[in-house]
Amino acid sequence: MTYQILVVDDEFYAVQGVTQGIEWAFLGIEQVYEALDAEEAKMRLIQSHIDVMICDIEMPNMNGLELIKWVKEHSPWTETIFLTGHADFSYTRTALQSGSFDYMLKPFDYEELKDVVRRALEKIQETREAQGFHEIQQRYYALFQTHKPLLEEKFWQDLLARRIPPSRSSLESLIALYELSFAPESRVLPVLISVELWKKELSARDEDIMEYALRNAAGELILGSDAGAVLQDRSGNNLVLFYLPPEQSFDRGDLAERCxxxxRSCNEYFFCDLSCYVGEATEFSSLLEMYVQLLEAERSNVTESNSVIPFDEQRESSRQALMIPWISGISVLFDLGSREDVLRKLDEIFSMLEAEPSLTIETLESSYHALLHMIFQVFHKRGLTLQDVFAPRDLSDSASVTRSLLQFKVWCYRVILNGMDFVINNEKGEASVIQKISSYIDDHMREDITREQIAEYVHFNPAYLSRLFKKETGSSLTDYILVKRMEKSKELLISSQLKIGDIADIVGYENIPYFTKMFKKSTGRTPREYRKERSTST
Structure with missing residues (x-):
């Protein structure tokens, strides 16, 4: 780093003595300027970036003390070293009070002056480094502020995916680290947005764009000016999260109206049907449970569309279906989670049951039948039977299983984990849900295949199926059906002499021009060009 200095004195030889008497280059000084009065000095200070000014105090018209006041206003980075022939302490005090770096008496020793300049340059260097660090810090802090919404979304994605524990200590550290807009003691009210039907054919990319638009609209129409976030979790679920202080109540009627x-707005402007599943305000420690219950409510809903479904209605529906509300969480985790998630859920359930003083045999028997019913549903929709994996006593000996909480616990862990292992291993070796969908499309290619038909075939809620399919394949169902139809078309064009119209009918297109358009969009050639090119190459 190089520097520039200015020597100011009304005596020419005094200026020459300072500028010529020291090898300034050894201090990293690139340029040494001279001035014979204050006006000339001010001109130089305006024209050049002067790091150090060595200045005589006693000068006509404007003395050094008056000059330094001007310097502090117009060149505040310049350090000043005063020279004077008066050994008067009042001069020293005034000079230092004016903000000069140091004060030296004439005649002075060159080495001493050199040392004072060196110290002044060190101070300048420290100031520059501190300023540079501050500028970098400010720049990256501004960048950090710009990306805070992304950090907040990542926090929620990690929390809902169980990548971070919902303990108070971990929450406090992450909230402080990311400067998040809520406190560990805040409550969170979640709203799950479930897209049930796109009324236009959309590619996977178009679906992503439209869901981004849906989240933006949710931020304006549902969240509004309230504290919270709108995000998509790692499984593709779209959520609105309201942040509430511990004791604050929330007008659920107003929230229902917003939803x-x-x-209605999404029906009109985004060409889709959707529903909102409204949860209850809960602490962080209970949020995952609430999240799973919302997903289970969505998965089990096959009748209501374009509806606002409050949590109390979801809870009542869950009781009617399975009688024991917590069973629904296990059901969802068969599809959403891993074996570790199910184990964690079971641990939570039995910790709760072990702490329940009013637990009865009737409750255990209800849980026993509800769990068997849940496992039956999981197996049935995959075309499996319970007898393939479970011993007869596991399916019929309820009296023995429910004799005590410990026996029921052992049975639950064995049956649920063995059942899940069987399902996972079976799907690796036989037809998975994706393979079933592929087979269904092959068998019904002549028909106008809808997402709802496929969802009914594999026993899934249409919105849930769409998200699961996209997560597993990276493609939308619409794209996948188009790819299957185009693959079949190419196969028939090459291997048969069928007319173009007949092939279009086989793959589900009644309109031949539309079939030709879609085929060319997929392959870059018309069906006739494709057949001719392939027959020529063979």
Missing amino acids: EHYI
Whole structure:
């Protein structure tokens, strides 16, 4: 780093003595300027970046003390070293009070002056480094502020994916680290947005764009000016999260109206049907449970569309279906989670049951039948039977299983984990849900295949199926059906002499021009060009 200095004195030889008497280059000084009065000095300070000014105090018209006041206003980075022939302490005090770096008496020793300049340059260097660090810090802090919404979304994605524990200590550290807009003691009210039907054919990319638009609209129409976030979790679920102080109540009627307005707007502007599943305000420690219950409510809903479904209605529906509300969480985790998630859920359930003083045999028997019913549903929709994996006593000996909480616990862990292992291993070796969908498309290619038909075939909620399919394949169902139809078309064009119209009919297109358009969009050639090119190459 190089520097520039200015020597100011009304005596020419005094200036020459300073500028010529020291090898300034050894201090990293690139340029040494001279001035014979204050006006000339001010001109130089305006024209050049002067790091150090060595200045005589006693000068006509404007003395050094008056000059330094001007310097502090117009060149505040310049350090000043005063020279004077008066050994008067009042001069020293005034000079230092004016903000000069140091004060030296004439005649002075060159080495001493050199040392004072060196110290002044060191101070300048420290100031520059501190300023540089501050500028970098400010720049990256501004960048950090720009990306804070992404950091907040990542926090929620990690929390809902169980990558971070919902303990107070971990929450406090992450909230402080990311400067998040809520506190560990805050409550969170979640709203799950479930897209049930796109009324236009959309590619996977188009679906992503439209869901981004849906989240933006949810931010305006559902969240509004309230504290919270709108995000998509790692499984593709779209969520609105309201941040509430510990004791603050929330007008659920107003929230329902917002959601209804949002649904109507999305029907009109985004060409889709959707529903909002409204949870209850809960602490962080209970949020995952609430999240799973919302997903289970969505998965089990096959009748209501374009609806606002409050949590109390979801809970009542869950009781009617399975009688024991916590069973629904295990059911969802068969599809959403891993074996570790199910184990964690079982641990939570039995910790709760072990702490329940009013636990009865009737409750254990209800849980026993509800769990068997859940496992039966999981197996049935995959075309499996319980007898393939479970011993007869596991399916019929309820009296023995429910004799005590410990026996029931052992049975639950064995049956649920063995059942899940069997399902996972079976799907690796036989037809998975994706393979079933592929087979269904092959068998019904002549028909106008809808997402709802496929969802009914594999026993899934349409919105849930769409998200699961996209997560597993990276493609939308619409794209996948188009690819299957084009693959079949190419196969028939090459291997048969069928007319173009007949091939279009076989793959589900009644309109031949539309079939030709879609085929060319997929391959870059018309069906006739494709057949001719392939027959020529063979």
